[in-house]
Amino acid sequence: MNINPVLVLAPIFLTTELLSLALCLVLASLRSSGLPGVRHWLLANVAVVVYLPLLGLRGIIPDVISIVLANGVVALSAACYYAGCAHFLGQPSRWKYLLGGAVLQVLAVAYWRYGVDSLPLRVMAISAYGAAVCTATAWLMLRHYTGRRNSVHYRLLTGLSCLFAVAQITRSLYFGMLHPAPTNIMLASGWNVLLLCLGAAIMPALSMAAVLMLHEALQTEAEEAANRDFMTGALSRKHLFATGQQFILQAAATRRPLTLLLIDLDHFKAINDTYGHAAGDEVLRAFADMVGEHLRGRDALGRLGGEEFAVLLPDAGVAAAQLVAERLRLRAQQHRVVSSFGECRYSISIGVAGWQGGENFDQLCQRADQALYQAKNGGRNRVHTSQLAPELQAQSA
Numbered sequence: 001m002n003i004n005p006v007l008v009l010a011p012i013f014l015t016t017e018l019l020s021l022a023l024c025l026v027l028a029s030l031r032s033s034g035l036p037g038v039r040h041w042l043l044a045n046v047a048v049v050v051y052l053p054l055l056g057l058r059g060i061i062p063d064v065i066s067i068v069l070a071n072g073v074v075a076l077s078a079a080c081y082y083a084g085c086a087h088f089l090g091q092p093s094r095w096k097y098l099l100g101g102a103v104l105q106v107l108a109v110a111y112w113r114y115g116v117d118s119l120p121l122r123v124m125a126i127s128a129y130g131a132a133v134c135t136a137t138a139w140l141m142l143r144h145y146t147g148r149r150n151s152v153h154y155r156l157l158t159g160l161s162c163l164f165a166v167a168q169i170t171r172s173l174y175f176g177m178l179h180p181a182p183t184n185i186m187l188a189s190g191w192n193v194l195l196l197c198l199g200a201a202i203m204p205a206l207s208m209a210a211v212l213m214l215h216e217a218l219q220t221e222a223e224e225a226a227n228r229d230f231m232t233g234a235l236s237r238k239h240l241f242a243t244g245q246q247f248i249l250q251a252a253a254t255r256r257p258l259t260l261l262l263i264d265l266d267h268f269k270a271i272n273d274t275y276g277h278a279a280g281d282e283v284l285r286a287f288a289d290m291v292g293e294h295l296r297g298r299d300a301l302g303r304l305g306g307e308e309f310a311v312l313l314p315d316a317g318v319a320a321a322q323l324v325a326e327r328l329r330l331r332a333q334q335h336r337v338v339s340s341f342g343e344c345r346y347s348i349s350i351g352v353a354g355w356q357g358g359e360n361f362d363q364l365c366q367r368a369d370q371a372l373y374q375a376k377n378g379g380r381n382r383v384h385t386s387q388l389a390p391e392l393q394a395q396s397a
C-alpha cells in the first residue's frame, strides 16, 4: 500500500508536539511535589518538543542539525526518561551507560551520513539505542516497581516499553531489507507510516504512564499522612479504629481470634519533666520503632494519643497475646533511649483483651482499657488481662 506519508505524518507529529508541550506543563506543575523522577521526565519531553521542529525542517536546514543533532536530542530524551524511572524507583540512573550509548549513537549517525551515507544504517543505530532504552525501562519496572502490579500505569509502562522496543527493532529490520536502500525516512509505504506513528507515540505514551505513577505516589502519600501519626509512624487513632472494626468483621467471618493490647508508658510526665519534651518525643518514637520490630506482618500498631498506644493482633488468642505483651514489657524495661538529652529508661503497662463474639471495637477497647487501669493500679510495669464475660467463660469451659 503506497500512501503519501507527509499527509498522514504531519498531523501526527503536530499532535505529538502539542501532547509533549502539554506533558511538559503537567510535569512542571508536579515538580513542587518533591517526588523523584519528575525533573528527568520533564527534560525528556522538552527534548521531544525541540526534536520535532528539527525533523520537520529536514532538507531546509543543514543535515548536521536536522539529522545528527536532532537524533542526539532524541537519544537524550530516551536517556532522561529511563533516568526518571530509575530515580522514581530509587535505583541508580546509570548515566554512564545512557550517555555512552547516546554518544555512540550520535557518532554512528554522523558517520553514516557524512562517512558512508546510508539511511538504513542510520535507522539501525537510532533504533538500536531506542530499543535498548525501552527494554531497560521495562526490565527496571519488572524488577523494582513496588506499587500495585495490576495497576493501569504499571501495565501500561511495562507493556508499552516492550511494544516500542519491538517496533524500533522492526523498523530497523524493515529499512535494512528494502531494495534499493531508501534515502528518505518519509518512505511512501504503509509499514513505514505505521512504524513512524508508533515512534511518534513513544514519549507521550510513556510520559502519560509516568504521570499516572506520580499520581498514585501522591495519593499514597496523602493516605499515609491521613492514616499515620506523624511523629511515631504508628497508625492514627482514626485509622486504628477503622482497622479494628475491619479485623473484627474478619474475625467474625473466619472464627479466628483477635486480641487487643492497650499500652501506656509509665510516669511519662516525669520523663518530660526530667529530660524535656523533645526527649519525651524521642522516647515515643523509639518505643514505636521497638514495638514495630516485634510485630508480625498483619499486626497493627496505633497511637491513641499522648503516650498511649494500641496493638491489634489478628489470629492471636489471649494466651499468645499475653506472651507478646510480656515480651514487649520486658523489652521496654531494658530499652535505653540514647539521645542528645541523655539516656532515658522507661517502662510500660499493658491491658490485654481478647475479642468476644458480638462485641464491637469500642466495647473491646473499653475492656482493654479497664485491664490497663488494673495494670497501672497494680503498680505499673505489668500486664493485666481482661477476663471473659461470665457467659463466655461458661461457653469456653
Ligand SMILES: Nc1nc2c(ncn2[C@@H]2O[C@H](COP(=O)(O)OP(=O)(O)OP(=O)(O)O)[C@@H](O)[C@H]2O)c(=O)[nH]1
Pocket: 264, 265, 266, 267, 268, 269, 270, 272, 276, 277, 278, 279, 280, 281, 284, 305, 306, 307, 376, 380
Ligand atoms: N513529649 C511528649 N509528651 C507528651 C506527648 N503527648 C502527651 N505527652 C505528655 O505525657 C504526659 C502524660 O502524663 P500523665 O497522663 O500524667 O501520665 P504518666 O505521667 O505517664 O503517668 P501514668 O500514665 O499514670 O503512669 C503529660 O506530661 C503529657 O504532656 C507527646 O506527644 N510528646
